[in-house]
Amino acid sequence: MQILCPFDELPENGAKGFRISAQSLAADILVARRDGRIYGYRNVCPHRHTTLDWLPDQFMDPSGEYLQCATHGALFRLEDGLCIAGPCKGQRLTPVTVAVHDDMVVLLSE
Template sequence: MRVLCAFDELDENAGKGFELPLHGSLQRIFVVRRGGQVYGYHNVCPHRGTTLDWLPDQFMDPECRYLQCATHGALFRVEDGHCVAGPCAGKRLAPVTVTVHDGQVLLLDE
């Protein structure tokens, strides 16, 4: 378990990326806040394996409704990472396990 950031550092419907050692190698992950909850995923698009953000921490579509891959525009639900539109429709982002405790966003995966 490790602290990723303070919950207050995350705006509603906004994400934050991290690069850290996980499962024995350096990995890119991100967290996104919605409705008082935080969701976490590997920052790897299931279409071509690129990172989703075109600028650091820019993970949302213009309406801040879905997560969006900057490369070809695939849209993913925040709540479960399911791709609802784009070239990888029907696939999912790989989740990481995060929780909020004492105002801190914690990564539970090691």
């Protein structure tokens, strides 16, 4: 189990990136929050395997409804990582297992 951040630091209808490997220069995973639930994914777009964020912690589309890939604009549902528009429509982000323990967001497995 790896502690990522306090639950309060995760914005509602937003997402935050985390470097979990010392070798990484960018966030390896992202954790999104909606309606008090959290969802974790690898920060890798299924289209060209780039990171999703265009700036640190900038994962959402302008409407705040979907995760968006900065490279070609694919949109992904927070709840299940399904791409609903863009060049990888029908593919999914790779989930990681996250949870909230003692008001902290933790990574349980990659």
